Amino acid sequence: MQLTLEGIRKRVGADLWLHEMTLALEPNAVTVLLGATQAGKTSLMRIMAGLDQPSRGKVRVDAADVTGVPVRERNVSMVYQQFINYPSMKVAANIASPMRLRGDRDIDRQVRDLAAKLHIETFLDRYPSELSGGQQQRVALARALAKGAPLMLLDEPLVNLDYKLREELREELTQLFAAGNTTVVYATTEPGEALLLGGYTAVLDAGELLQYGPTAEVFHNPASLRVARAFSDPPMNLLDGDATVQGVQLRGGPLLPMALPHGSGGPVTVGTRASAMHVTPRDGYVALPGHVELAEISGSDTFVHVSTAVGEVVAQLTGVRHFELGDDITLRLHPSQAYVFGADGALLVAPARGAEPL
Amino acid sequence: MARIDLDLAHSYLPDPKGEEDFALLPLKMSFEDGGAYALLGPSGCGKSTMLNVISGLLRPSQGQVRFDGQDVTALSPQQRNIAQVFQFPVIYDTMTVAQNLAFPLRNRKVPAERIKARVGQIAEMLELSGQLNQRAAGLAADAKQKISLGRGLVREDVAAVLFDEPLTVIDPHLKWQLRRKLKQIHHELKLTLVYVTHDQVEALTFADQVVVMTRGKAVQVGSAEELFERPTHTFVGNFIGSPGMNFLPGRCDGKQVEIDGGQLPLPAGHAVPVGEIKLGVRPEYVTLAEPQAGGALRCTVAQVQDVGTHLLLTAHAGAHPVKARLAPSTVLPSVGEPVWLQLMTDHTCFYKDEALV
Numbered sequence: 001m002q003l004t005l006e007g008i009r010k011r012v013g014a015d016l017w018l019h020e021m022t023l024a025l026e027p028n029a030v031t032v033l034l035g036a037t038q039a040g041k042t043s044l045m046r047i048m049a050g051l052d053q054p055s056r057g058k059v060r061v062d063a064a065d066v067t068g069v070p071v072r073e074r075n076v077s078m079v080y081q082q083f084i085n086y087p088s089m090k091v092a093a094n095i096a097s098p099m100r101l102r103g104d105r106d107i108d109r110q111v112r113d114l115a116a117k118l119h120i121e122t123f124l125d126r127y128p129s130e131l132s133g134g135q136q137q138r139v140a141l142a143r144a145l146a147k148g149a150p151l152m153l154l155d156e157p158l159v160n161l162d163y164k165l166r167e168e169l170r171e172e173l174t175q176l177f178a179a180g181n182t183t184v185v186y187a188t189t190e191p192g193e194a195l196l197l198g199g200y201t202a203v204l205d206a207g208e209l210l211q212y213g214p215t216a217e218v219f220h221n222p223a224s225l226r227v228a229r230a231f232s233d234p235p236m237n238l239l240d241g242d243a244t245v246q247g248v249q250l251r252g253g254p255l256l257p258m259a260l261p262h263g264s265g266g267p268v269t270v271g272t273r274a275s276a277m278h279v280t281p282r283d284g285y286v287a288l289p290g291h292v293e294l295a296e297i298s299g300s301d302t303f304v305h306v307s308t309a310v311g312e313v314v315a316q317l318t319g320v321r322h323f324e325l326g327d328d329i330t331l332r333l334h335p336s337q338a339y340v341f342g343a344d345g346a347l348l349v350a351p352a353r354g355a356e357p358l
Numbered sequence: 359m360a361r362i363d364l365d366l367a368h369s370y371l372p373d374p375k376g377e378e379d380f381a382l383l384p385l386k387m388s389f390e391d392g393g394a395y396a397l398l399g400p401s402g403c404g405k406s407t408m409l410n411v412i413s414g415l416l417r418p419s420q421g422q423v424r425f426d427g428q429d430v431t432a433l434s435p436q437q438r439n440i441a442q443v444f445q446f447p448v449i450y451d452t453m454t455v456a457q458n459l460a461f462p463l464r465n466r467k468v469p470a471e472r473i474k475a476r477v478g479q480i481a482e483m484l485e486l487s488g489q490l491n492q493r494a495a496g497l498a499a500d501a502k503q504k505i506s507l508g509r510g511l512v513r514e515d516v517a518a519v520l521f522d523e524p525l526t527v528i529d530p531h532l533k534w535q536l537r538r539k540l541k542q543i544h545h546e547l548k549l550t551l552v553y554v555t556h557d558q559v560e561a562l563t564f565a566d567q568v569v570v571m572t573r574g575k576a577v578q579v580g581s582a583e584e585l586f587e588r589p590t591h592t593f594v595g596n597f598i599g600s601p602g603m604n605f606l607p608g609r610c611d612g613k614q615v616e617i618d619g620g621q622l623p624l625p626a627g628h629a630v631p632v633g634e635i636k637l638g639v640r641p642e643y644v645t646l647a648e649p650q651a652g653g654a655l656r657c658t659v660a661q662v663q664d665v666g667t668h669l670l671l672t673a674h675a676g677a678h679p680v681k682a683r684l685a686p687s688t689v690l691p692s693v694g695e696p697v698w699l700q701l702m703t704d705h706t707c708f709y710k711d712e713a714l715v
Contacts, residue, residue, distance in 0.1 A: 036529045036530075037499070037529055132401065133401060134401075162401055162556040163557045163558060164400060164556070164596070165400065167600060167602075189530060190530055191530065191666075192665070192666075195664070195665040195666045196670075216664040219666050220666075233530050233531070233534075235534055273667060275667035294538055296537070296538070296563035296564075297563065297581075297582040298559050298562045298563055298582060299558075299562055299582045299583070300599060300600075303563070305538065318642070319642075320582065320583040320586065320587070
């Protein structure tokens with residue numbers, strides 16, 4: 001199924017909630033809508049579902065214009081942040097409800113199959129209120145899957161679940177989506193979740209669609225500073241610099257030797273991911289001396305916040321490292337690992353993929 | 359500031375019988391004066407119950423709560439002198455930011471000069487100085503939550519500041535900033551802080567000591583490093599880390615472990631009991647190995663994900679998944695192909711009946 005948004009906009013009163021955008025979703029794949037709260041994810045999803053109409057533009061399913069068609073006449077299933085089930089029906093009846101509407105035979109078997117996929121087969125005889133949050137959301141997901149709609153919209157479906165449960169359910173969902181006969185749209189505020197879901201990502205910011213493409217592609221080649229900001233966790237380090245013939249001269253710091261696109265000049269912003277900053281001296285790396293402001297240990301990584309002459313920089317170091325506040329530290333960056341954005345925010349240089357020099 | 363000692367149990371039922379009737383099983387625990395603690399666990403693990411017992415919102419059905427040796431079990435949060443920050447902003451919309459921050463001090467009749475100084479200091483730390491005279495009503499959700507945090511931290515004389523999932527409503531970018539602020543404030547103010555969360559990154563980065571809880575029990579108390587390197591229980595191994603520790607069931611004969619038909623010699627210095635055990639190894643420590651290498655197991659590639667800064671490999675050893683976090687430049691066999699993974703490392707742990715050996 002191909003869902004296409006053609007030049008849609010959404011105006012509410014005097015406010016433009018969604019700026020004009022055109023988006024052709026990759027059919028039968030997952031598209032992640034990534035953006036902070038208020039970026040426009042839910043507004044966009046409501047238009048995709050037919051719950052709301054765009055102020056301008058068209059929504060197409062395959063070739064057909066469905067712009068004015070209400071949600072109940074479209075074949076769409078939705079899952080929300082809140083766990084929504086029929087409270088008076090047992091889990092089995094909840095899952096079966098779309099099948100009943102369709103007049104399916106062998107409902108029992110279908111319900112058991114879906115329940116097994118979502119690990120709720122032992123709760124079929126209970127009411128939703130007797131289940132934990134994670135189990136309730138599994139029921140809602142099973143019901144959405146039971147609908148068998150060619151378009152499935154999930155609006156931050158895991159946000160109200162525990163961290164670990166989120167991890168489990170996300171993995172199961174990824175496997176269910178991989179079956180590949182449903183176009184899935186999944187909204188999240190978390191860059192890490194987008195990467196784990198894979199598929200395609202549309203980055204939204206303040207009602208604008210900034211970039212759409214394969215998820216890893218968008219992460220590694222953000223078209224603009226705004227995309228890079230939205231799609232990085234921990235936040236990308238951003239340093240002011242000036243383009244010169246030798247590379248980028250960091251303001252108040254060293255030169256990053258590199259080849260810039262022909263005709264680059266003037267002020268630029270250098271972006272570095274926290275994971276590209278190191279502490280061991282190596283050939284070809286540029287040194288950024290400073291002192292430790294804070295060290296956060298997550299177990300697998302240590303995040304060191306360093307104040308340097310070029311600004312505050314965060315380094316993500318593998319493993320547990322102990323630092324005292326105020327300690328001298330020198331961070332090292334290979335120029336090939338830097339992103340460079342022009343004064344207009346457009347990407348000038350992206351690091352070569354998977355090729356960090358050692 | 360106070361040292362807090364718990365020696366108690368709590369059940370919401372009038373006549374608890376089995377373990378499952380207790381929200382908190384009998385426990386003894388101490389929170390040092392000036393320490394930063396996190397209570398971490400899934401919903402229903404008892405972490406909020408423990409927080410409410412510390413604050414005085416809930417009286418434990420058995421045992422005592424002591425602050426600096428004094429029995430405070432029967433005292434209210436006000437009497438215990440506790441400051442609290444909740445999931446959602448609790449502020450007065452009609453007041454300015456400064457008035458909101460000053461409120462807990464005014465209530466305690468702190469002199470005006472002192473209030474001004476302290477409000478200024480807290481606002482500076484939370485980067486609210488520019489908004490002190492603005493009404494709280496017009497502010498964004500994260501700014502409001504910063505005010506809540508500020509109100510929790512503004513009094514110097516509190517016994518402890520308790521946080522109940524304070525960053526839940528905050529976007530990922532701001533979480534980084536606020537977590538950082540909290541940590542810096544802890545360094546500067548040396549308050550006793552207890553922080554409840556289900557988010558391990560929040561818990562581990564914020565706290566000096568993390569209490570990992572499940573089913574009413576504190577299963578391990580330790581630093582981020584201890585919980586990551588030597589989880590004392592498989593629950594902790596799985597709960598801490600993202601993805602969690604890999605566990606592979608095997609049989610140990612004292613010298614080597616048999617897993618899925620492979621014979622893996624034990625690393626030197628590991629005394630592992632004979633019989634059924636589980637090998638635990640974190641995805642961060644699993645590396646690619648040459649075929650037949652000692653300590654390596656032949657697995658099958660099931661999935662390779664580019665998670666940005668790393669590749670995440672999921673392989674199968676028989677029916678069991680093994681995950682490995684690998685450098686982005688790693689070249690991997692295709693899905694369905696064999697891959698040899700090194701599982702016996704200095705960081706490998708062994709478990710018998712789910713407990714570390």
